[in-house]
Amino acid sequence: MSHGKQFTLYNHKSGPNGWKVANFLSELGLTYESIYLDFGALEQKTSPHVDLNPNGRIPTIIDHTNNDFVLWESNAILTYLAERYDTEHKFSASTEEDKYKQLQWLFFQSSGQGPYFGQAAWFIWYHAEKVPSAVERYQNEIKRVLKVLDGELAQREWLVGGKYSIADLSFINWTDFGATKLAPPGYDFAKEAPYAHAWLQKMLARPAIAKVNAEKVAVSK
Structure with missing residues (x-):
């Protein structure tokens, strides 16, 4: 562990999933050293990263305090x-029922938010030809997912257990990116999903999250 940090985090300067882990x-x-992979050079799909993560995507971590465990x-x-590392459950569920609720939201984020928002980004910016119907489909999914969150947050302040947890944190980056960069022109997040909007703003204002956002801005210059 030449850098002396507890973790190595393979990330991308703008990819939401890596910043979620940060x-x-x-x-x-916990301390970590970030390695920002160049997607244009396909560094995520070549050694040494692909030797750690055969899927060739980010994020990947190495836990140097646990025998260089890779995940x-x-x-x-x-x-x-x-x-x-959260043995006091400050940021995670503590009861059996809440643990399953936490998994429910983590699964929804990884299967019901990330892929749809990511496809919106692909068809808006990267696809070789313009496919308006695809853009419309995925932008509609962005609005739908934000409405799902809004409906839940209209009933409670946080998604699980009456407190801020990894269930909430998992949504920060894609929600912010989706609502501000990927949603259809004229979409007003605060108006269309006011409870989800307020929830996101509370999380972005947390000192630990603001610190990471400052790091992201710095490396993106």
């Missing part, structure tokens, strides 16, 4: 960090 490491007060998939990483 957010939780920051909340836990990939962002919400699996959040769960691992919570179970190993």
